[in-house]
Amino acid sequence: MRYSLPLFHRRYVIASVLLLISSHLFAQRTINDVMDSTTVNHLLIISKKYGSLSFSGYLQPQFQFAQSNGTQAEYQGGNFGEYTNNRFRLRRGRLRADYMLLTDEGDPSTYFVLQFDGTEQGVAIRDFWGRYYENKWKLMYVTIGLSGRPFGNELQLSSSVREAPERGRMSQILMKTERDLGATFSFNPRWKDATLKNLVLDMGVYNGQGLAGTGEFDNSKDFIFRLSHKPYTFKNAGFSVAGGISMLQGGLNHRLPVSYKMDNVNGMYQMVKDSSANTVNKVAPRRYYGADVQLATATKSWKSEVRAEVISGMQTGTSTTSTTPGSYPVDSKSVALPYYTRTFNGAYLTFVQTLSSTNDQIILKYDWYDPNSKVKGMDISPSRGLSAADVRFDTFGFGFLHHFNPHFKAVVYYDVIRNENTQVTGYTDDRKDNVFTLRTQFYF
Template sequence: MRLNFCRPLRHRGQWGYVFTFLLANAFGFQALAQQSTPDSTISRGEGIYSVLKKFENLKFSGYIQPQFQLAQSAGAPNFAGGNFAENSNNRFMLRRGRILLGYTRYFKDELPSVSFVFQFDVTERGVQIRDFFGKIYENKFSKFHLTTGMYPRPFGFEVNYPSAIREAPERGRMSQILFRTERDLGVMLSFEPQRKEDALKNLKIEAGLFNGTGVAAPTDYDSHKDFIGRVSLKPTSIAKKLTLSGSVSHYNGGMRQFGKQIYRLTQTSGGPAFQVDSSESNIGKIATRRYYGADAQLKILNKWGTTELRGEFITGRQPGLATTSEVPLTEPTTDQVMLVNNLPFSRKVALPVYHRKFNGAYFYLVQDIKTNRDQIVVKYDWYDPNQEVKNHEIGRPGSNTTEADIKFSTLGGGYIHNFTNNVRFTVWYDWVKNRSTQLPKYASDYKDNILTIRVMYRF
């Protein structure tokens, strides 16, 4: 559903054509009612054809994902669709309800010249924008295009793998924390040859500048722009029954430090601990947000069907807060109430910024059962938000460490049955494990395993 999503729109779903046909007929019947001469069949046909020509590049698609979930304990925090309510361990929910409108204008030789995509998410939780971007292609060399608007960040594989075809119900914990809602506002230049005979047709290079706060943020609160770059190898046959693809990615950005208190992990006599730096010069500096990532996908054709192996590893530096390793969506401040002349007075105070070194990864095994109508999937992922502190060192008195420093790993697995191209059934179970710490809530493994049963309808 990123940039390359516009090209399949030319062939997606019959419902777009049905809508276009009905719309054209509506215009045709209106024209018929206004005709004063009875033998105007040819002109009416030409009118319908002209309307069809106007709408032939306008396509509609969408899907909904109603599901039932059962958690191991009430109020379980999770990355499988959001935390459960305090007194609930099961729920029905509409995880996603997407409606997409896409338009592509083609140049000669059926090469795109301009396109746009609108995508909305409609659920019981409200209506949100997911994609809102346009692309301009250069048609002299047919190698470059420019993208502006709101679209998925060009980093790694899982962030850009569409929810409509992804085997696991959700992206991993690492992907969700580093790239919340996947999308951001920005501008991007891409090298992606469009001609099939081009020697570099399997190479794709993307580079862009983004707000960094993501679409879940109400605005860009610090004016600092983040750079994201990726070099990708599209699926390429490397042997008779082997297809390989992959990419390397880099994220170079940061967030403004609004206050003077900065925490960094140092080694003390009692063990690793966050130490505060309260220099006035910290105010206004950019806290480093830097990622390095690599991913690969290997498809193997065999007598059992297609076997696919996927993996991705990301490491780097992440600015966050005391209780979360996620970059804040809004200006990191809190209201402080104080007495002035015996009267309560509220003012905004900047929250301390915590600097952490992280790493994380995921690995997929997707096995078709003869055909892709039935699939068995196994996925393992981990996210370690703070490599410099381990297990029982977390929560040690005086260390200033919190649950934001705990390493989590998830082993997930499930069965997928595609009734048709339009209906998919998924049963999935996540075994979520956290390292034991000195924090009371996470002194042992928290009971937060999740069962998900989902039906997806798409057109």
């Protein structure tokens, strides 16, 4: 007797085959990407009742060569050992599970993401969040858990699709690790003919320390606001444009009756000590204001893309670094340290040129980060209470990316890093800290 599969099972098998054939068509563009109406058909639909489940992942083995032993390459994937100038590394190893439940009308209802990162240094959770979609008016959805903070463009781009190996120094310092625990309310009309369907307003509240710390260590929270426009194509002109404006209002609670900030003393800016009991439990500010734009030609062959972003504001760190702390700073004897507040500015400009073969791309990138915009060059001196935390860095990067097939690519990239000459020991001349990176990426 000949056996015939029930209709549901036949559809299940067909969906499985389509998944294997077309899974490479879906690429996670941002760290908070989800399935939408254009990608859900590429994923395995388990059932209408129980929703859909998909798996994806990528692995980034790489080799790096630094200009000198012990190069401080924290923003190029980690510092080199004292007697080391070359290394193999697993920069990232990600495995991600996505679950979506649809309504009877086919609209997204509930979404869930769990992602792990595994390297030679251990395994850790990178994403663990859920999202609920309001479907009465189709105007809002809320994301809760460990997710990407909705600020700017580069911070949100997934490392699986970025052409340059790492985010710029500015992005890594201001938000050490781009993910954090909190909640974001997003407003975006989702019906087909909505006039404002390309506008997205994100409003989030987060702990602030991100994955750089084990947990919240004070009462201050980061409030993030972002208004962005999805890519809009000018068909007659043959290019698309997208962009947004972002703002972060946050801070860190003082634990000591001592703090430091820049002030003008006798016509010269220097770090000034504030000793006041009123400082205790007051908030040392973190204020970021950013704008970003992305331009791209509409063609696939010889496609040109430009991404630019600028951020300025106030950042609170310590005497030795302007990086956002993951826990309350202490010295080697666990004694609490005071906060230092500085005004900063920074930006990046990325240009990507696809060649006639869409598998090949040339990458050019420039970024700068000035942690203390009040002082320059030789004005940065220990006698004024300044340190390496106040030194400006400019990075020029260039590389070549080749896609061998839909699941394997490699990039050859070189970072030329320049610091301003100051009176701070170790920064009186340009440091020998250029880095060469050969990175491969396997993904599914």
